[in-house]
């Protein structure tokens with residue numbers, strides 16, 4: 001790859017990606033709506049609001065792959081989700097089409113299926129059951145990705161990230177945890193695979209506890225190495241187990257299912 005664009009590069013996964021993906025492309029272009037003052041040497045930086053159509057068109061020019069992390073990453077009032085996640089995804093895919101970008105890693109979320117019970121086991125084609133406007137915005141992003149795949153041949157990895165943090169910190173995350181090194185290995189596979197298509201990929205490590213099945217993307221050759229079981233004893237000893245009917249213990253989306261619809265103040 002000549003130039004990889006990383007959106008949301010100032011955020012949590014953006015920082016992990018900037019450090020961990022060096023060498024994946026000849027040039028890495030970092031972008032976020034907030035300025036990035038601590039960019040790694042040799043990386044390009046473009047400050048850009050995803051809701052600004054002309055700015056996104058210019059941002060994507062010259063890139064041949066996009067790691068799309070940018071946008072609202074929690075339950076927020078609808079106007080913020082509209083700008084970052086709905087208008088932003090429209091602008092990004094239109095710019096990708098205009099500039100001939102062939103492949104996108106889309107940071108989707110487990111919150112597109114948040115209202116499945118933790119007793120259920122899902123493959124990649126389970127119907128969406130989003131648990132809030134954030135989850136709905138990721139369902140929309142996946143629909144956009146599918147349309148641009150079928151109509152224009154742009155490949156997207158629709159990665160439903162579980163919980164990508166240095167370690168799981170509660171009982172739910174024993175199933176949803178994605179170790180940062182497994183995430184980085186997935187990004188590399190997505191951009192190096194000879195053929196990708198437009199699959200759902202569950203963003204989880206090789207956890208003993210699991211709700212999701214990635215057998216349909218075996219062809220990618222991504223084999224996560226970490227397992228949340230290494231933290232199970234620590235969590236059992238230090239984190240109170242929620243009541244079995246509490247949202248955190250009942251739904252795959254956990255506490256997001258209990259979030260109200262938020263309004264702008």
Ligand SMILES: NC(=O)c1ccc[n+]([C@@H]2O[C@H](COP(=O)([O-])OP(=O)(O)OC[C@H]3O[C@@H](n4cnc5c(N)ncnc54)[C@H](O)[C@@H]3O)[C@@H](O)[C@H]2O)c1
Nearest residue numbers: 008010011012013033049050070071073084107161163164
């Ligand atoms: N970290 C996880 O465990 C996890 C889980 C599920 C999904 N995801 C998804 O992965 C992506 C990255 O997650 P994160 O944890 O790094 O989130 P984050 O909030 O730390 O980073 C998101 C970045 O997007 C930027 N952004 C927001 N609105 C924007 C706009 N209008 N234009 C341009 N940039 C904008 C923010 O400034 C921020 O730096 C997000 O899309 C999130 O929904 C993450």
